[in-house]
Amino acid sequence: MNKTLNELRVEIDTLDKQIQSLIGKRAELAAAVAEVKRTTNDKGGFYRPEREAQVLRAIIGRNDNLLKGTDMAHIFREIMSACLALEQKIKVAYLGPKGTYTQEATLKHFGHAVSTLDCSSIDEIFHEVEKGNANYGVVPIENSSNGVIGATVDMLYSQNLKVCGEVEISVRHQLMMADQSQEIKVIYAHQQALDQCRRWLNDNYPHAELQAVASNAFAAKFIKDEPNAAAIASEVALGLYGLERVAKNIEDKTGNTTRFLVLGKEEVPVSGKDKTSILIVAKHEAGALLDLLSPLKEQGINILQLAHHPIPNAKWEYMFLVDVEGHQQEESVEKALAQIAKKAIKINILGSYPVTVL
Structure with a gap:
């Protein structure tokens, strides 16, 4: 026999009380952890990125219900955030x-x-x-x-x-204004947002003046009292500043x-699934970068990103931002970085950290 709507709601209320009680017990344990750290003068810190990444991965890995694993992890993300606030x-x-x-x-x-x-x-x-x-x-x-x-x-x-x-x-960029019944004569946004929406803007508002500002959120805040002005900003900014949506998801590339x-x-300890970011200045000679990165190949380390960027106040000199798989404390990564350091003009190990979970 199918349960009535009222019976289902009673069951939900009962479960909610149990969940609330369990969250409360988790908070008590978090407070106890904080106290142990204080009394033992633990130097590990209250916020542990590697520990949180491990917990979230475990939640996703064991999830077997109607909710998506990532949705369940988002719920626990907020629970952990509230518990951490009790610690520090x-x-x-x-x-x-x-x-x-x-x-x-x-x-x-x-x-x-x-x-x-x-x-x-x-x-x-x-x-x-x-x-x-x-x-x-x-x-x-x-x-x-x-x-x-x-x-x-x-x-x-x-x-x-x-x-x-x-x-x-x-x-996902939204076009917004205080009163969308007005004609749009000027559009404010961060330069990057203007670039990301260039084709759409040319097709829909070819005669509007485009004004670059410090951030999209600043643009949304600024146009609240500005006639004939629109802003490109996020969904959050749209609601935050009480504006009206003119067009949705106007970025050129999905x-x-x-x-x-x-x-x-x-420094962040090993979490089990990490990446390491480094900045390298290579010698200005043929094949220098290839030679510089060869230790990564020798150690079987995957390069996740390689980007070059001008060195400040050094004309035609470049640094390279490199992301690799693994943690700098792992033997293969440690060996590769040591070899790179011998070949580079400068190497700066920016840090090792958990690969994003959510």
Whole structure:
């Protein structure tokens, strides 16, 4: 006999109470872990990226119900975020204002219980973490359509922060304005967003003036009181600033994704599925890069990314951003990096960290 709607709701209410009780018990255990760390003067830190990655992978691996594994992991991501806040409140610097993709990446990686600090530039994010005003920072490193973010690479080259995580965000641009009954005469957005929507804008608003600003979220915030103005920004910014959608998903290429790095001051232990990022300055001679990377081939290490970028204040000189599979503490990676260091003018091991789970 099929259950009535009321009977099903009673069962759901009963389960909700049990789930709530179990989450409460998990929180008590998290608080107990924090106390043990304090009393034993544990130096491992409260936020453990490798441990969280292992937990999330296990959740996805054992999931066998109607919910997708990633959806279940997102739920646990928020539970862990709230429990971590009981141990120690984490502050994360991101590229503001509210409503940017960088903020979205921050909350996706750390959960909504984290404390955030919005910054006006990538440089400022690095400086806030370096000064200790934020525990971590989140910065964009590459976009699937536009390549590496030069400002981030420059700061990685000149600063000493460690990469301790990564997160990816799907980029879906929305065209919005305060009153869509008005004619659009000017469109504001970050230059990268304008480039990613160039063909669509030419087809639909060929006569509109395109104005580049510091961020898409700033554009959305700015046009709230600006007549005949539109902005390209995220779905989050659309609701955050109370604007009206003019057009949905206007990016020229579907599947556009931005990858972000999480920056901190501590090395991350092995998680079991890691990658290592390095910056290399090669000798300016024929075959130097090929010779430089040969130890990776010899050790059977896969190169995940290889991008070149001009060295600041050095004309026609380049550094190479390289991501490889594995952790720098693994024997094969350690041997390869040691050999590269002997051949390179400069090598900076940015950090080893878990491959993004969500």
